[in-house]
Each structure stands twice: as C-alpha cells, then as structure tokens.
Amino acid sequence: MKDNAESYVTEDGRTIGPVVMEMKNITLRFGGVEAIKDISFDIREGEIRAIIGPNGAGKSSMLNVISGFYVPQEGEVWYRGAPRPAMKPFQVAQQGIARTFQNIALFEGMSVLDNVMTGRLTHMKTGMMAQTFWYGSAEREEIANREVAEKIIDFLEIQAIRKTPVSRLPYGLKKRVELARALAAEPSLLLLDEPMAGMNVEEKEDMSRFILSVNDEFGTTIALIEHDMGVVMDLSDRVVVMDYGKKIGDGTPHEVRNNQEVIDAYLGVAHD
Amino acid sequence: MALIECPAGQPASVPALLHRNAKQFANAPAYREKEYGIWQSWTWSQTRGEVEALALGFMDLGLNEGDFVAIIGRNRPYLYWAMMAAEMCGAIPVPLYQDQNAEEMAYVMSHCGARFAVVGDQEQVDKVLDVADDLPEFERMIYLDSRGMRKYDHSALNQYQDVQELGRKNRDKHIKELEARQAKLNYDSIGVMLYTSGTTGKPKGVVLSNRNIIETAKSSSEFDGLKQSDEILAYLPMAWVGDFIFSVGQALWTGFCTNCPESADTMHVDLREIGPTYYFAPPRVFETQLTNVMIRMEDASRFKKKLFDYYMAHARKVGPAILDGKDVSFGDRLKYRLGELFIYGPLKNTLGFSRVRVGYTAGEAIGPEIFDFYRSLGINLKQLYGQTEATVFITAQPDGQVRSDTVGVTCPGVELKIADNGEVFYRSPGVFVEYYKNAESTADTKDAEGWVATGDAGFIEPDTGHLRIIDRAKDVGKMADGSLFAPKYVENKLKFFPNVLEVVVFGNGKEECTAFINIDLTAVGNWAERNNIGYASYQELARHPQVMDTIQSHVEEVNASVAQDEMLSGCQIHRFVVLHKELDADDGELTRTRKVRRRIIEEKYHDIITALYDGSKQISTETEVTYEDGRKGSIKATLEVRSAKVFPVAHKMAAQ
Numbered sequence: 024m025k026d027n028a029e030s031y032v033t034e035d036g037r038t039i040g041p042v043v044m045e046m047k048n049i050t051l052r053f054g055g056v057e058a059i060k061d062i063s064f065d066i067r068e069g070e071i072r073a074i075i076g077p078n079g080a081g082k083s084s085m086l087n088v089i090s091g092f093y094v095p096q097e098g099e100v101w102y103r104g105a106p107r108p109a110m111k112p113f114q115v116a117q118q119g120i121a122r123t124f125q126n127i128a129l130f131e132g133m134s135v136l137d138n139v140m141t142g143r144l145t146h147m148k149t150g151m152m153a154q155t156f157w158y159g160s161a162e163r164e165e166i167a168n169r170e171v172a173e174k175i176i177d178f179l180e181i182q183a184i185r186k187t188p189v190s191r192l193p194y195g196l197k198k199r200v201e202l203a204r205a206l207a208a209e210p211s212l213l214l215l216d217e218p219m220a221g222m223n224v225e226e227k228e229d230m231s232r233f234i235l236s237v238n239d240e241f242g243t244t245i246a247l248i249e250h251d252m253g254v255v256m257d258l259s260d261r262v263v264v265m266d267y268g269k270k271i272g273d274g275t276p277h278e279v280r281n282n283q284e285v286i287d288a289y290l291g292v293a294h295d
Numbered sequence: 296m297a298l299i300e301c302p303a304g305q306p307a308s309v310p311a312l313l314h315r316n317a318k319q320f321a322n323a324p325a326y327r328e329k330e331y332g333i334w335q336s337w338t339w340s341q342t343r344g345e346v347e348a349l350a351l352g353f354m355d356l357g358l359n360e361g362d363f364v365a366i367i368g369r370n371r372p373y374l375y376w377a378m379m380a381a382e383m384c385g386a387i388p389v390p391l392y393q394d395q396n397a398e399e400m401a402y403v404m405s406h407c408g409a410r411f412a413v414v415g416d417q418e419q420v421d422k423v424l425d426v427a428d429d430l431p432e433f434e435r436m437i438y439l440d441s442r443g444m445r446k447y448d449h450s451a452l453n454q455y456q457d458v459q460e461l462g463r464k465n466r467d468k469h470i471k472e473l474e475a476r477q478a479k480l481n482y483d484s485i486g487v488m489l490y491t492s493g494t495t496g497k498p499k500g501v502v503l504s505n506r507n508i509i510e511t512a513k514s515s516s517e518f519d520g521l522k523q524s525d526e527i528l529a530y531l532p533m534a535w536v537g538d539f540i541f542s543v544g545q546a547l548w549t550g551f552c553t554n555c556p557e558s559a560d561t562m563h564v565d566l567r568e569i570g571p572t573y574y575f576a577p578p579r580v581f582e583t584q585l586t587n588v589m590i591r592m593e594d595a596s597r598f599k600k601k602l603f604d605y606y607m608a609h610a611r612k613v614g615p616a617i618l619d620g621k622d623v624s625f626g627d628r629l630k631y632r633l634g635e636l637f638i639y640g641p642l643k644n645t646l647g648f649s650r651v652r653v654g655y656t657a658g659e660a661i662g663p664e665i666f667d668f669y670r671s672l673g674i675n676l677k678q679l680y681g682q683t684e685a686t687v688f689i690t691a692q693p694d695g696q697v698r699s700d701t702v703g704v705t706c707p708g709v710e711l712k713i714a715d716n717g718e719v720f721y722r723s724p725g726v727f728v729e730y731y732k733n734a735e736s737t738a739d740t741k742d743a744e745g746w747v748a749t750g751d752a753g754f755i756e757p758d759t760g761h762l763r764i765i766d767r768a769k770d771v772g773k774m775a776d777g778s779l780f781a782p783k784y785v786e787n788k789l790k791f792f793p794n795v796l797e798v799v800v801f802g803n804g805k806e807e808c809t810a811f812i813n814i815d816l817t818a819v820g821n822w823a824e825r826n827n828i829g830y831a832s833y834q835e836l837a838r839h840p841q842v843m844d845t846i847q848s849h850v851e852e853v854n855a856s857v858a859q860d861e862m863l864s865g866c867q868i869h870r871f872v873v874l875h876k877e878l879d880a881d882d883g884e885l886t887r888t889r890k891v892r893r894r895i896i897e898e899k900y901h902d903i904i905t906a907l908y909d910g911s912k913q914i915s916t917e918t919e920v921t922y923e924d925g926r927k928g929s930i931k932a933t934l935e936v937r938s939a940k941v942f943p944v945a946h947k948m949a950a951q
Contacts, residue, residue: 136332169332170331173331173332173333174331176331176332177330177331178442180558182332182557182558182560182561183557183558183560183561183564185332186564236442236443239443239445239446240442240443240445
C-alpha cells in the first residue's frame with residue numbers, strides 16, 4: 024500500500040500524486056434500502072479513477088456522495104486532508120469539483136457558448152448591478168471568462184456549434200458540451216457519470232481521447248463511472264468495482280480483471 | 296520557347312515579394328485566422344517578421360539550401376509562413392494533403408527526401424512518426440498545436456513558436472547568411488514542389504520555379520483585375536496547386552488578404568463572416584450549397600417558398616444577362632432589383648457571397664443548372680481550366696463571356712494546340728520545370744519545344760475561341776462498333792442530378808455501356824425522411840426499390856439526351872447498379888481530389904462488371920473497406936442489376 028501523501032510512478036510512466044479524496048466506511052441508505060454498504064477507497068491527484076459495476080450496484084449513488092449531493096448516514100468523506108461537512112452544491116463547485124450527468128443536464132434553449140459560460144459562474148465576482156449594466160469590471164470579467172470558455176471550445180473541437188442552441192445538437196455532441204461546461208469551471212476534480220453511454224464507437228473514441236487530453240493537459244483528477252469495460256480498462260489508472268452496494272475489487276485494471284469476485288459479478292454467479 | 300526573364304526592378308522570388316509588400320502595404324492585413332472565436336490578423340510587416348523569425352529558427356536547426364520541407368496541416372497562416380520561410384532559407388516547401396494516410400505520406404516524403412516537416416497537430420505528428428523509420432533523410436519535425444504533445448520525445452521535435460523564438464534569439468548569428476541566401480534566389484530557383492493527386496499511378500512531384508509562380512500570379516491577377524483590397528478564404532487543401540497560387544502567389548503579387556477558417560467544420564460560418572471578394576470552389580461545394588438551399592426552402596413556409604420561386608424564376612430569366620451587361624428592359628431590371636431586396640441579397644448573404652466579385656470553379660464539369668443558379672443571383676461565377684503542371688491557369692472565362700459548357704479562352708501568355716487524337720496541348724510561362732526525379736515522365740509530358748500534354752481531349756469552338764473539354768484523353772475509347780466512347784461526358788450528365796453523387800461508366804471495346812452509381816446520401820436521405828422511408832444505412836437506402844426507380848428515371852433521361860448527340864450516342868447506359876458503398880479515397884477508389892480511378896475500380900469490382908454484361912438479375916458481392924484509422928473491414932451485399940431504356944439516335948432515324 025502506497026503512503027497517502029506520497030507520489031508514485033505507474034508502470035506505464037504516469038505520475039500519480041498524493042491522495043486528494045478519501046471515502047472512509049461510507050454507508051448510504053434510502054429508507055430501508057442500503058445503496059452503499061461500508062465502502063472505503065481513495066482518489067489520488069492526477070489519476071483517472073473509474074467506478075464500475077453491474078446495473079444497480081450503487082455507482083451513481085457513490086458519485087453523488089463524492090460530489091456532496093448525498094450525505095452518507097455513516098462514514099466520512101475526507102477532502103484534501105480534512106473531513107468534509109455537508110455542503111450546498113455551489114460550495115462543492117467552489118471547492119473545485121465539477122461534474123457531468125448520466126442524463127445530460129444542459130440548458131436546452133441556450134447556445135453552446137452560453138452553456139459553457141455558465142460553467143464560469145463560480146469565477147465571476149462582480150455584483151449584480153455591474154453585471155446588469157455591463158460596465159467596468161463586469162465587462163473586463165466577461166471578456167476574461169469568455170477567453171477561458173473559448174479555449175475550452177477549441178480544446179474540445181466544438182467551434183462549429185458555438186452559436187447553436189443545445190436542443191438542436193445530437194446526443195454525442197451534447198455529451199461533449201456538458202464536458203465543456205464542467206471544464207469551464209477549471210475543476211481540480213472532475214466527476215463524469217457515464218460519459219460514453221449511448222455513443223457509437225467513433226464517438227466513444229473521440230470522448231476517450233478528450234478525457235485523456237483533459238487529464239494530461241490540465242492535470243485534472245478524474246473520477247468516472249462507465250459501463251464499457253474496454254474503455255474503462257484503457258483509460259483508467261485504478262478501478263473500484265462495486266456490486267450490490269459493496270466494494271468487491273479495487274486496483275489497477277490488470278488486477279481488477281483477474282479478480283475472481285469481479286469476474287463472478289460480471290459473468291453472473293448465483294448470489295447466496 | 297524562350298523563358299521569360301524577370302523585368303528589372305521586379306521582385307524575382309517569393310521572399311522578395313514578401314519584403315516588397317512589407318514595405319509597400321506595411322499596415323494592410325495580410326493574413327487572418329479565426330481562433331478562440333475572434334479573427335486574429337497580421338499585417339504585411341508583421342507577417343514578414345513572423346516568417347523571418349521562423350526562417351532564422353530553421354537556420355539555427357540546420358536547414359540547408361536545397362533541402363525539402365514537408366508542410367502538412369489544414370490551412371493556417373503559420374503553415375503558409377512556413378512555406379515562405381523555407382523559401383527564404385533556399386529550401387523547397389512540399390505541401391502534403393493532410394488527410395493522406397501514413398503510407399501515402401511516406402511515399403512522398405521519401406521520394407523528395409524531406410529533412411524537415413512542419414505539421415499542424417498531434418494527428419499529423421503521429422502519422423509522420425509512424426513512418427519515420429522508413430525515411431532515412433528525415434530529421435526534424437516542427438508542430439504547431441501543442442495539445443497532447445507534452446509527453447513526446449522532443450529530441451527531434453520542436454514547437455513552432457519555440458523555433459521562432461530560437462530564430463529571434465540567434466538573429467545576429469544567422470541574419471547575414473539568411474540575407475545572402477535570399478539574394479541568390481531568382482526566377483529560375485525552385486519556389487515550391489507540389490505532388491499531383493495521382494489519378495494514374497504514384498504521385499509525381501511537380502517542380503515549379505519562381506518564374507512559374509510569379510508570372511502566373513501576375514498575368515492571372517491582371518486578367519481578373521485583382522486588387523490589394525480583395526479578400527479570399529483559404530480552405531482548399533494546401534497541397535493543391537490552386538490554393539498555393541491563390542493564397543501565396545496571387546496574395547503576394549497583389550497584396551490581398553488571405554483568411555483561414557477556424558476549423559474545417561466552421562468553413563461556411565467563416566465564409567459568411569469574411570465575405571470574400573475573390574472565391575474559388577470546386578463544383579462539389581457549389582452543388583452541396585445549392586442542395587442545402589433547396590432542402591431548406593422545401594421546409595420554409597408557403598409564403599416564403601412562393602416568393603422564392605417567383606423571384607428565382609425571374610432571376611433565371613434575366614439575371615445572367617444583367618451580369619453580362621447585356622440589354623435588359625427597364626421593367627425587368629426593376630423587378631430584378633426588387634428580387635435583390637427580397638431574395639437574392641439575403642440569400643447571397645447567407646451563403647457568404649455578398650461581396651464576391653470574381654468567383655471560379657474548376658476541376659470537374661459543373662452542372663448547367665447549378666452554374667446558372669449562382670450566376671442568376673448576380674454572382675460572377677466563371678470556369679477555368681488548368682492543372683498543376685501549368686501552375687493552374689490554361690484557359691479561363693473573361694467577364695461577359697461565361698457559359699457552363701466551355702472552360703474559356705486561353706489565359707494571357709498561353710498557347711493551345713489540339714493533337715489529331717483530340718488531346719489538348721499548351722505552352723505558357725507557367726509550364727512546370729520538371730517532375731522531380733522522374734526524367735522519363737517529364738519527357739513524356741513536355742516536349743522539347745515546351746508543349747505540355749494535358750491528357751484531356753477537347754476542341755476549340757471555331758467562332759468563339761472557347762475551349763471545350765470532352766473527357767480524359769486516355770479514357771476516350773471506342774465501342775465495339777467503332778463509335779466514340781467518352782465515359783466522363785455521360786457521367787457528368789448523370790452527376791448533375793442532385794440524387795447522384797458519383798458515376799462510373801464502362802464500355803470501352805464493348806457492345807454497350809453500363810454504369811456504377813453512388814447515390815447522394817444528403818439528397819436521397821432528405822427525400823426518404825420526407826416520404827417516411829426508414830433506413831439504417833447507406834447500403835439499405837441505396838437498394839430501396841423507390842430509390843432504384845428514381846435513379847433509373849435519371850439514367851433514362853440522360854440516355855435520351857445522349858441520343859441527341861450523334862457522335863456520342865453509343866454511350867447510352869444499358870444496364871446499371873447502385874453500389875452498396877460510397878466510392879472513397881481511403882479505399883483507393885478516388886484520388887484525394889475525388890477523381891475516379893477507373894483501373895482500380897475495374898479490378899476491385901470485376902465481379903459486378905461481369906454481372907452487368909452477362910444479363911444477371913442480381914449479384915452478391917463482398918468488398919473490402921478501409922476505415923479512417925487504417926483498419927480494414929468488409930461489406931457484403933446483394934445488388935440488383937437494372938436495365939434502362941435506350942433511345943435510337945435522333946439523326947440516324949431521320950436519315951433512314
């Protein structure tokens with residue numbers, strides 16, 4: 024086991040930093056249903072961490088715990104060396120955590136650019152009056168933020184749809200716009216809920232390439248949920264496997280692939 | 296023919312022109328590119344600064360005179376500068392098609408022995424690195440976009456701006472040498488080497504001298520009265536001679552501004568924002584735009600549609616005449632003005648053609664309806680005929696003498712002659728120096744007196760002096776009964792239907808003609824949508840009986856029109872299939888400039904061709920396809936062979 028505060032280099036030459044977030048014995052209940060049962064794992068700086076598991080395993084609930092949307096009944100979430108209290112979504116965003124959703128949650132009537140700009144909200148400091156009349160600092164601030172948004176639009180190669188209303192875009196592009204909006208917040212931790220669900224092979228390859236470039240270029244730590252095993256194994260540095268709310272595996276893609284419990288969960292062995 | 300010498304006092308090389316412009320048009324915009332949503336521009340004097348810095352950087356990295364520098368990427372000012380910088384160093388730029396796969400690139404780069412490459416982004420870097428082991432002369436790559444490049448081994452890799460920085464830092468060390476190298480450049484030194492698209496066999500490196508580039512730019516700019524204040528949009532492949540002449544040759548000669556789109560996908564938006572005054576596009580682009588306009592008009596409200604149809608009918612009637620400055624009655628002019636207000640003006644604005652003064656199309660024949668559509672709107676669209684070996688221009692249509700069926704009169708300084716077999720020969724100051732490392736082909740193409748074979752068959756209209764092209768000379772053949780076989784003539788007639796994307800006609804030495812047809816997925820797909828016809832793939836749509844019926848009616852219509860022409864009436868299509876896949880450059884079936892490669896298609900689909908001639912009703916076949924990333928797969932399909940009605944020759948009937 025590596026020390027929490029230490030960096031290390033993986034077999035394929037990637038440098039993984041110290042632990043930024045740690046789940047300590049998390050249990051989450053909805054009434055009588057235990058969605059997550061006593062799960063512990065950590066996320067390290069600069070890594071791509073995948074959470075996988077069959078349907079209903081509790082992956083999205085886990086992501087919602089990480090994002091602070093759900094507060095677990097038991098256990099603690101440690102973020103950057105301190106236990107994290109219950110927070111409002113905007114407070115989570117201010118901590119540098121951004122996310123995308125399984126069922127795209129964009130502002131459909133707004134253009135791609137405006138959607139990406141909403142991701143900059145936490146970085147805007149001018150007051151309401153200045154914003155309304157768009158004078159002085161408000162103007163300067165918008166120009167600065169627009170520049171960041173444009174760089175992300177360029178990065179994700181969505182220049183051609185900059186002014187297009189989101190409602191007119193195909194599914195694969197909407198997913199990319201959602202990623203753009205999350206990136207616009209310049210997060211240090213990016214949570215992706217099934218970024219490749221419902222995509223064709225080509226779209227999946229594009230998305231994989233973008234996720235890798237984001238990680239590589241901005242050094243963003245990424246936690247993602249994904250169904251497509253091939254994608255997960257190619258992309259991620261470490262994988263947590265969940266089944267029926269329990270953690271059944273944790274390690275590098277190679278370790279996880281050879282874990283008997285994981286194989287059973289995926290190939291379907293009778294549960295006792 | 297004696298070579299033209301450079302007039303005294305006139306810049307004799309591409310870098311010399313750049314220096315002239317930096318003085319003469321110092322603060323006028325030279326290059327623009329949209330980046331991060333904003334048009335960034337560089338004046339001529341800034342451009343010189345950028346180019347010089349890069350050239351100094353090249354020198355610092357050890358670029359020698361006579362070296363070849365491969366340039367690969369989409370149209371960006373930086374890559375145009377790289378070409379000029381290479382020329383400053385006395386090296387020879389070789390632009391490559393950016394969508395070529397690694398093997399095709401390897402062939403070109405090893406053929407010229409490129410030592411340096413300047414490339415756009417990671418994708419191109421990867422392609423070159425893939426084949427670098429087979430390129431013994433290759434040493435150094437300079438890339439522009441640093442995304443994803445952080446972890447690459449940078450021992451033989453530099454970032455573009457870093458190279459410029461290097462050049463600026465070591466300016467004192469190299470500037471004397473750089474100036475000395477530029478001083479040596481003259482009309483005879485090589486300005487650029489461009490590889491032909493390779494319609495037949497391997498690509499050939501066409502060497503063009505500064506004489507070719509500057510003389511051509513000079514005479515063609517004068518022919519169309521191009522001005523310093525003109526604007527063009529550079530979006531066609533940089534490896535194509537036309538783009539080089541427009542965006543480098545003519546741009547430097549007249550000092551107009553070259554605008555580069557943000558990305559390939561944003562071309563139409565950028566076109567509209569820039570509103571070029573001088574515009575070039577292959578017929579395919581005009582065709583696609585017209586199809587899009589028509590599709591959108593189908594969906595417009597009834598009132599708008601009525602208004603559109605009414606004024607377009609009027610435009611077709613008088614538009615071309617007004618454009619040509621012919622006599623048109625006052626009433627018609629007034630009505631045309633109203634049409635301009637309601638329809639033509641807004642439409643031209645949407646298309647980005649509001650300011651086009653001179654527009655050209657070339658490369659393939661353009662459909663008369665398409666051509667007339669744009670001209671009737673008041674867009675001065677003309678045709679030109681040229682090739683890489685001529686530094687583009689052979690013939691062009693002067694203002695006021697524009698027709699869809701000719702390619703115009705000879706350009707200034709060009710001489711034409713027609714050989715006995717109908718092949719067109721020309722001689723001009725633009726005639727290329729040689730094919731690089733291929734004396735044999737050079738001798739085959741260019742004779743001692745400087746006449747160059749175009750490979751096209753055509754004739755000069757006696758009363759107007761306009762050149763008309765029938766087909767590729769080597770494709771023109773004889774049917775079994777001895778009548779003329781000109782496949783392209785028939786193919787073009789069919790391709791003018793929006794539903795038809797590509798056609799290949801067979802029949803050389805046979806009793807009758809047959810054809811492969813590709814449907815146009817945009818047009819047919821839209822029709823299917825409106826008629827509630829579901830389809831999952833190109834293949835499924837292509838074999839739909841109603842689609843087959845439509846195509847058959849098109850074929851029969853073409854047969855009827857071919858029958859009118861006594862000379863070519865033997866070329867009517869008797870039987871045809873609609874292919875199960877689109878012909879694709881990645882599969883080697885088309886060239887990168889999307890010209891049909893007949894031999895390869897004949898070999899690859901010989902089973903279908905056999906079926907076309909043996910009377911089968913259908914044919915099962917399996918075809919190998921190559922995906923964009925180089926992987927291979929195969930498609931299986933059963934194709935229906937249809938027979939089309941043919942018509943007796945109009946003239947012969949009367950004679951009997």
